[in-house]
Amino acid sequence: MSEENVYLSPNPASAARPIAIDPEKCTGCNLCVNVCPADVFVPNPEAGRVPLVLFVDECWYCGPCVDECPHEGAIRLNYPVMWRVPWKRKETGRHYWLGMKNPPPPNDTPPA
């Protein structure tokens, strides 16, 4: 918990944080910036660094930013809390939720 670097800042422009970028994997190539139809990103002024998600409320989760990214897992769509849709496993009747604490293992079947 830092006592320094506390600034005035406005409330976020959106109830969601739709785009998550992993700074370890992102190379700052800006392909996501340039494919985004809504222009929600701006490039980082420092070349090679993570783009800024500036117009966050204009993201509509269309996903070309993820499709265009050359680095697996560097960028993903983060479905907001109000999108955490549940499903029920038929054989057990147990509910699972998108984003739950102890999720079941991923299902690796690709789309048809």
Added chain:
Amino acid sequence: MSWGTWIDLNAGNDAMKWPYPIRYGQEDAVDVDVLVLGGGIAGCWAAISAAEQGAKVAILERGSILGSGAGTGCDHWQWAITDVPGVSLSAEDFTQALVDNHGGYNNGISRYIQARDGYETLLELEEMGGKVRDTEDTFKGAEFRDEQTKLLFAYDYENRIVMRVWGMTFKRALRSRLRRLGVDIHERVALTGLLTERRGEDATAVVGATGLNVRTGAFNVFTAKATVLCAARPQRIWTYSTELAGSCDLRMPGAMGGGYAAAWRAGTEFAMMEKSIPAGLSINPSAPHGSGHPSNTWYPCTIVDANGKEVPWVDRDGHALETFEERCRPAPGQRFFIKGGGQSSLPHQGLRDYQGPRLTNVDTLVEKGEIELPLYADLPSLPAHERRAIFGLMVGQEAKTKHTYANYTHAGFDPDRDMLLSYQQLIGGGGYGTSAEGAKTVLGFPSIRNAHSGTTGGPVVDWNLRTNLEGLYAAGDGMLGGNDHSHAATTGRYAGRRAAWFARQATARSGSREQIEAEKRRVYGPLQRKDGVHWKELLAGINKTMQAYCGAVKSEGLLRMALEAGEDLKHVVDTELAAVNPHDLANALSVVDILTAGIDIIVPACLARRASSAFLHFSRAEYPAMDPPEWQKFVTIRQEDGVVKQGERPLNLGAPFEENYLAHRPAAPIGA
């Protein structure tokens, strides 16, 4: 990186500067034969077909070609009829059905082009690299597969009027083709207006367009012999909220109807702009199709209640369907049923004739205590091919939902074992009943409406897909009756060709300096004020005005109040609207376009129809009789020197379809 992190890292240094060069007021000029407005599906096809005819083509797109318009994919190619293997219907009969399905309020011209040219267009797309066949034999032996051609079908398996396709391959294929043909692509340029020339007393010709670069703020002047309007339908007129849905609307935020506003200002004639429906889908709490349902993309998924009890299916006559297979067959005595996107959901003969199987009315079953909420989409109970077709193919290829598929399966969702919750019945987002029933449940606010879902109003076109203005063509959602991917593709392809043919014999054009300067003053106006009304505040003001005075029930008095309030909002635009960077400015101009669409087009269209109409979801308090015979017609409006001019067109626009289609085809094809 979040805003807060950014501040932490960079407070006090120069890093807060706008990252692109600022070029306010500087002009970039482009001169071509054919200018295409909008890089969605219709725009890509229009540019490709015009370039294939040898025309020099430019395309203007506010976002990026790959992601804009309908997005990156699609789940089905609907309503292609002519030459489709195994289809015995005629394009003429099918178009008539689509028109009758809407009580006549449809664009028979563009629907016939879709039915007639749809398969030819799909085969061209396949040549470009689009995947349309099950070449891996994933669905070998499925009832919906044609074993010879490996084409897959959806909904009505007997009549095969909708195909299942690999839509995520389409936009990339189109973009490659655009590049190969040397089309001059201008991304990040938002359309601001059309350039016009007066031709005689009451004729106007469109000679190009102006645009704003949303990153640099530069001004683009395009001159062209022919222009094709392929822009989106107006949206966000009654509501704008990121909180309700998690994203602001059903469609891309940049697609707000700027093309409609520009076309209106130039004098284009519109029809059916009084039609709007309760805004169901745009308040869905998840990505479209990210919640289970029994219609459209998820058709014909079994739905079960909280205790695993199946909700029964019925045919159009209310007869219970015993087997799964019956959900993909017409009712006894019915020739075919219409499903896909944009079919009517109103209780009238045209609906009954073509209505497909559906779930029993869930509200009634819940009220009787026969089923218990919530409901689930029971994928595990489906035949394996059907389950894979719905969740693996349709959801997996329908653009945004590709990521729904990825996110859900990554979180462990397994369609072989899991039943996805169905939200619609819980919150009233549509998908179960008719739209009229949905209207009662949509958060209790039927005055929050939209004019962009289903078969909608727009510019009137002729059999060349030309508007009333010389040189201005329209396609896809840029015209009356627009809706869906294959409609956009086929009409874009058709309009692009016609525009190229016209351009061959047209003389060179140039926009007048006076007009360009006036447009520049309008475009850069909001930059005069750093502190003032932001676009979101103005948009909220427009939304509230439309909800209050142009909502579910309309009247002369209320609509006149909308016009008065509109004048006040226009005064805000002229004196208070502020913007601080090119992106902000582009949004501010879009909101001005929304004001034009709402107050200048929709409200006068509502005033012009002095009758209620069930088909148009249109209710006038002082004229309660629904669809009186004398009002069964299109009411058209356009503006000339700021004065609204009314007109009318008969329903059944374009009939007889085949005869007119052939009559308007050139005697010999004009080669490239």
